[in-house]
Amino acid sequence: MVNRKLVSKALTMQRRKPTVYSTRWAMILCVLLSPFGSINASLASDTNTISAEKTTVINSQAKTSPCYLDGMAEQLQCGQITVAENPAKPDGTQIDIHFAILPAIKNTHPNEALLAIAGGPGQSAVEHAAGFDRLLSKVRQQRDILLIDQRGTGQSNILNCEDSSVTSTLAFDDESIDMIAETQKCLDQTTADITQYGSETALTDFEAIRTYLGYNKLHLYGVSYGTRMAQLYMRHYPEALATVTLDGVVPMQQSVLAIGSAIERGFQLLIRDCENNAACQQQFPELLADFTKVNERLTKSPVTEKVKDPLTNEPSTFLLTRSKFVGAVRMALYTPAVRALLPHAIHQAANEDYQAILGIYALSADGVGLAMGMHASVVCGEDIHRITEQMRKDAKESYVSANMIDGLQQTCEVWKMPPVDDDFSQPINSDLPTLLLSGELDPATPPNWAALAKKQMTNAKHLISPFATHGVAAQTCANDLIADLVNSNSVKDIDASCLEKDIRRSFYLNANTVEPQLAQAAPSTDDNAAPQNATGTDKE
Secondary structure, three states: OOOOOOOOOOOOOOOOOOOOOOHHHHHHHOOOOOOOOOOOOOOOOOOOOEEOOOOOOOOOOOOOEEEEEOOOOOOEEEEEEEEEOOOOOOOOOEEEEEEEEEOOOOOOOOOEEEEEEOOOOOOOOHHHHHHHHHHOHHHHOOOEEEEEOOOOOOOOOOOOOOOOOOOOOOOOOHHHOOHHHHHHHHHHHOOOOHHHOOHHHHHHHHHHHHHHHOOOEEEEEEEOHHHHHHHHHHHHOHHHEEEEEEEOOOOOOOOHHHHHHHHHHHHHHHHHHHHOOHHHHHHOOOHHHHHHHHHHHHHHOOEEEEEEOOOOOOEEEEEEOHHHHHHHHHHHOOOHHHHOOHHHHHHHHHOOOOHHHHHHHHOOOOOOOOOHHHHHHHHHHHOHHHOOHHHHHHHOOOHHHHHHHHHHHHHHHHOOOOOOOHHHHOOOOEOOOEEEEEEOOOOOOOHHHHHHHHHHEOOEEEEEEOOOOOOHHHOOOHHHHHHHHHHHOOOOOOOOHHHHOOOOOOOOOOOOOOOOOOOOOOOOOOOOOOOOOOOOOOOO
8 A cells, every 4th residue: 555664764753843833813713623722622723744855765666654743652654745726727737635644553444444524614624643442442443544635734735824913912902903904914925826626626636546545435524614524525626535534524515604602502502501410509509691791891891911921931911802702602502521611710710800801812812723814715715705694783793793793804805715606515415324413502603503404314323422522533432433324334233322422521610629718717837737728520
């Protein structure tokens, strides 16, 4: 299959320069993300994650060379193909599309691989190799895992928007952004033909790499925006596919800008869960009122405080605007571990203590791992023209959604992308074995989105995890179910009962513990007495 002959020269570890993402754009305009790009305690979204020194391969026929990727101690295989930036101009500008292979432990199916497609849009798949390795460890026992940096992301001619004017992500005023000027500045930085970075053009790169590496069949795993890419693969190259898993599904019929209602739903489910939890309800009896109090306060005027940067411990200024507050809450809803902190953080903010919100905001303040130029190329070409009057009406009821739509409309005035054809939004008609996964608590791609995507899939099964948020396979036993699908090529006998396991985190009732705070004892007069404090651990 793929030539994995080792080179004689020793490989050294070398980090590439960290990518500077435009915080101004990302925090306002990002629409989906994936579990790897949202706030994730198990896999930090570090943007300098690929570290490999390519060397000359002795065998000139080798299609890959050994490499190391951050978070993985073993030697992997990396490579690239060169393609025309504009497929209609084969002799024009050429770009390199980079990929990595996580070799099968025991390669019993050398003619197959699982292609894992990242979210965003705008995330690098290769940079998140360690996360995909954990997620797909059972599949990897017998099949290669293939990761491709989609054009415009990662190492594949990234469409990035560097913003040197933001010296402190904590202090900058995100509500004073001139979105048109910022977009024009980003556009002026690139020499790329931005019209060639949509999903369908990128799909031809994926298929070219499959052919180049000689895989007869691919199993697909797409998460978040990656589910759109997977569905396009089902439409255009069904003969190349064996099975498909769609996790956090974006239906072809749906503009991603409909996410506003999903965000509102996710927040209301948080309020419901706190009300139904005796300890949370006792500690935070007016959680919705607390949120409203902070929201209204910040609507009148932002709050400025002198703080220690949670990531560097350096003295800093924290300017908390309404959009930063709401954005931090939104991002926290993606991940169970951080979602569990929200009632405490919101309650403290209502009492004018913003330390917990600062900590949550700081987790994603330096960007969310998106190449924002590629993000704009996708959304401006595939989604902005699909905004309906109902969506505009609904957006008026949602601060997040209204901000997002207004910002993207201004961006797309500058980032001129030709709209996709009308048939782009047609449902996928397929008989491929397809597993659709939804989290009931998902604040981005709720279960009814997957039901819409499944409409004309005749060999599909939709499973809903009652306790998962965004990215079911990363939180539940669904990774086992994916392996079952890949091994059997069938959704018929998949046993989903394990998804009923309650994986929710207990709500934090204070900054340190999920346990109720013990009553404070009277100060001891014994200098040798041990200090009294409440302790506790996070419960699954």
